Amino acid sequence: MVATDERYNDDYTIDMLIQKILTSDKQYDLSKIVTAYKLAEKAHEGQFRSSGQPYIIHPLAVSFIVLELGMDTDTICAAMLHDVVEDTATTLNDIKNRFGQDVAMLVDGVTKLTKMSMFDKEQQQAENVRKIFLAMSQDIRVMIIKLCDRLHNMRTLCYRPERKQRNKALETMNIYAPIAHRLGIKSVKEELEDLSLRYLDPYAYAEIEQILEFKKESREEFIQSIKDKIAERFRNETFEREPVIEGRVKSIYSIYKKVFINKRSIDEIYDKYAVRIIVSTKAECYNVFGIIHDMFTPIPTRIKDYISSPKANGYQSIHTTVIGKEGIPFEVQIRTFEMHETAEYGIAAHWKYKEGIKGKDKMEQRLSWVRQIIEAQQASDDAEEIVRAIKTDLAPEEIVVMTPKGKPITLPVDSTVIDFAYKIHTEIGHSTIGAKVDGKIVPLDYKLSTGEICHIITSKDPKKGPNRAWLGIVKTNEAKSKIKLWFKRECREENIIQGRLELEREFKRYRINVPEEERAQLLADDFKRHNCNSMEDFYAAIGYGGITLSRIMPRLKDKYLKMYGNDINDTNDTNDSAPSVIPASPESRSAVILDDIDSCVVKYAQCCNPLPGDDIVGFITRGYGISVHTRKCSNYRAALERNNPEELERWCEIKWSSKGNSSIQTSIEVTAIDRVGLVCDISSILAEARIPIVHSSSRNLRNGNAVFEATIKIVSTEQLKNLFEKLRRVKDVISVDRASS
Ligand code: MN
Numbered sequence: 001m002v003a004t005d006e007r008y009n010d011d012y013t014i015d016m017l018i019q020k021i022l023t024s025d026k027q028y029d030l031s032k033i034v035t036a037y038k039l040a041e042k043a044h045e046g047q048f049r050s051s052g053q054p055y056i057i058h059p060l061a062v063s064f065i066v067l068e069l070g071m072d073t074d075t076i077c078a079a080m081l082h083d084v085v086e087d088t089a090t091t092l093n094d095i096k097n098r099f100g101q102d103v104a105m106l107v108d109g110v111t112k113l114t115k116m117s118m119f120d121k122e123q124q125q126a127e128n129v130r131k132i133f134l135a136m137s138q139d140i141r142v143m144i145i146k147l148c149d150r151l152h153n154m155r156t157l158c159y160r161p162e163r164k165q166r167n168k169a170l171e172t173m174n175i176y177a178p179i180a181h182r183l184g185i186k187s188v189k190e191e192l193e194d195l196s197l198r199y200l201d202p203y204a205y206a207e208i209e210q211i212l213e214f215k216k217e218s219r220e221e222f223i224q225s226i227k228d229k230i231a232e233r234f235r236n237e238t239f240e241r242e243p244v245i246e247g248r249v250k251s252i253y254s255i256y257k258k259v260f261i262n263k264r265s266i267d268e269i270y271d272k273y274a275v276r277i278i279v280s281t282k283a284e285c286y287n288v289f290g291i292i293h294d295m296f297t298p299i300p301t302r303i304k305d306y307i308s309s310p311k312a313n314g315y316q317s318i319h320t321t322v323i324g325k326e327g328i329p330f331e332v333q334i335r336t337f338e339m340h341e342t343a344e345y346g347i348a349a350h351w352k353y354k355e356g357i358k359g360k361d362k363m364e365q366r367l368s369w370v371r372q373i374i375e376a377q378q379a380s381d382d383a384e385e386i387v388r389a390i391k392t393d394l395a396p397e398e399i400v401v402m403t404p405k406g407k408p409i410t411l412p413v414d415s416t417v418i419d420f421a422y423k424i425h426t427e428i429g430h431s432t433i434g435a436k437v438d439g440k441i442v443p444l445d446y447k448l449s450t451g452e453i454c455h456i457i458t459s460k461d462p463k464k465g466p467n468r469a470w471l472g473i474v475k476t477n478e479a480k481s482k483i484k485l486w487f488k489r490e491c492r493e494e495n496i497i498q499g500r501l502e503l504e505r506e507f508k509r510y511r512i513n514v515p516e517e518e519r520a521q522l523l524a525d526d527f528k529r530h531n532c533n534s535m536e537d538f539y540a541a542i543g544y545g546g547i548t549l550s551r552i553m554p555r556l557k558d559k560y561l562k563m564y565g566n567d568i569n570d571t572n573d574t575n576d577s578a579p580s581v582i583p584a585s586p587e588s589r590s591a592v593i594l595d596d597i598d599s600c601v602v603k604y605a606q607c608c609n610p611l612p613g614d615d616i617v618g619f620i621t622r623g624y625g626i627s628v629h630t631r632k633c634s635n636y637r638a639a640l641e642r643n644n645p646e647e648l649e650r651w652c653e654i655k656w657s658s659k660g661n662s663s664i665q666t667s668i669e670v671t672a673i674d675r676v677g678l679v680c681d682i683s684s685i686l687a688e689a690r691i692p693i694v695h696s697s698s699r700n701l702r703n704g705n706a707v708f709e710a711t712i713k714i715v716s717t718e719q720l721k722n723l724f725e726k727l728r729r730v731k732d733v734i735s736v737d738r739a740s741s
Pocket of ligand 1: 058082083149
């Protein structure tokens with residue numbers, strides 16, 4: 001824990017800091033730190049905290065926490081000075097002249113982060129998050145100081161007004177604690193979470209605190225007796241260095257998550273009691289693991305080996321839950337001293353125990369995640385989405401899936417084989433056509449679990465790309481942004497057409513009437529925000545989903561009214577800036593001939609798989625063109641029943657093109673009693689009928705049947721009917737259907 005003893009004693013002095021520096025085992029430039037203190041003290045003179053204490057207490061406290069994490073002289077100086085540029089007359093240049101470029105850069109970074117609030121307007125939010133990550137990628141020490149600053153502010157949050165408390169706690173829980181988690185700084189992460197929870201759910205917090213307090217003595221006694229037993233047994237073993245055995249206190253928030261979020265009873269939480277054993281080498285870890293299982297009865301489902309498959313943030317340990325003579329389960333964590341440092345201090349361990357630079361490789365690995373988030377943002381400008389991305393990417397429950405060569409790949413829970421493919425390599429993701437898990441063919445939306453071996457089947461066609469439908473399937477933002485980027489690059493033409501259509505439709509809805517050549521002027525602000533240089537860029541960005549029109553329309557309407565005045569279009573009802581919705585039945589809209597639309601913006605709905613010849617209707621999707629449904633489709637019928645004008649407006653009449661030579665893809669599914677030669681028989685019927693197969697796969701069911709699936713190109717319903725007739729006559733075939741995907 002960070003400074004448990006100083007935690008509620010908010011009375012820091014420079015003498016205490018000096019004392020702590022002198023007793024540390026690292027070399028510090030003490031006079032530089034004291035000079036920084038003197039400057040900060042003078043600069044903040046006459047300023048006070050909400051608690052009524054002199055302001056200097058705050059930078060002192062932050063320096064303390066930074067020192068505890070083992071950071072270097074420059075980081076401590078910057079922590080001391082982190083509020084002076086913002087709050088006092090001291091300039092960045094003063095700091096640069098007196099403390100050097102590094103300290104000035106760190107102070108500047110922290111100042112910039114402090115200035116912004118996550119609860120600003122939406123567009124601002126995306127910009128803020130981007131700044132956080134850019135600051136992190138430049139020098140991670142900026143983020144470490146910011147985390148310590150937030151930690152001290154959270155410790156003293158009780159002095160702030162109630163409304164501020166909630167906002168700060170929410171922001172800490174959503175953004176800062178997850179960042180601390182990803183940087184592996186567990187001590188800071190756990191304290192941030194506990195402090196946030198206290199304000200976000202005070203009743204639950206008090207309840208858990210009470211439970212932990214209840215029978216505290218007997219619990220401590222129990223843990224002590226376990227520790228004694230293990231120590232006793234260790235006396236017969238030889239270790240490179242005396243192992244450390246410690247009882248572990250579970251954080252309040254981690255219990256909260258299990259009880260209130262996962263709805264487990266408090267008795268089910270096995271790791272309420274926990275013992276940690278720290279040894280010198282990996283081999284000793286596994287040796288101790290064996291000894292523990294020899295001494296106590298292990299619960300087989302609760303063994304986790306994070307030494308051979310580390311977590312995404314670099315965490316390593318063996319966890320096993322065992323039951324002692326008393327029948328009380330408890331968790332044992334086994335790790336080396338080095339793993340322990342990484343677990344507690346994360347990225348900061350590089351400064352604490354090594355020279356910052358030496359551990360660069362591991363640090364690079366940790367920071368690759370920061371870079372990924374920055375890249376993901378290039379594919380999306382939607383603030384809400386970015387914040388959601390951070391939340392899911394930052395604190396995921398993780399699974400570990402193996403490549404066929406045995407390389408462990410860490411993914412968030414619910415990841416699909418497509419996520420896996422993109423995690424291995426972008427190109428593998430793009431060229432994925434199928435996957436095998438533990439040797440069996442699985443559909444692309446198959447959700448992976450820990451321990452499975454996943455083999456991705458790729459296409460040899462270099463032009464093969466992702467499918468837009470994947471965006472609805474994948475879990476990780478990494479995969480999502482890579483798919484979006486692919487469409488951004490590969491389908492620019494289609495995106496422009498699509499984007500222009502969408503913008504014009506929205507303009508109509510909002511009664512904005514601006515000729516093409518004047519649009520760039522109206523959109524000037526948005527051009528800047530989305531890095532567009534031309535209308536085409538802007539259309540393309542709408543088309544691939546980088547710009548969400550519904551978010552910017554109200555603002556555009558305001559600007560439009562300012563630029564063009566009130567009375568250009570609104571002849572009937574004035575002062576009405578709300579979008580007008582004209583109820584329209586599908587029949588009242590003009591028919592779209594399918595062949596006139598670029599094939600990239602038409603998709604065939606998977607709920608009803610329409611085929612040429614079917615009676616069809618179209619649905620104008622947001623972002624993926626028109627989706628074609630059969631008139632009988634249950635989704636269409638449901639929409640008619642709902643009779644929501646806004647929704648009905650998006651259904652439109654469409655017709656098959658008269659040319660008749662276009663073919664479309666559909667999937668079929670043949671179920672049969674499994675036998676040798678079955679697939680061959682089916683394939684030869686397809687070949688005879690001259691039906692092109694885009695992709696096919698087969699799998700065995702447990703009941704001895706087999707399912708053959710194929711995506712084929714078909715020109716009419718007639719053709720498909722004939723094919724079905726023929727397939728049904730194949731020996732052992734039970735059923736033939738259109739597949740749902
Ligand atoms: Mn501060």
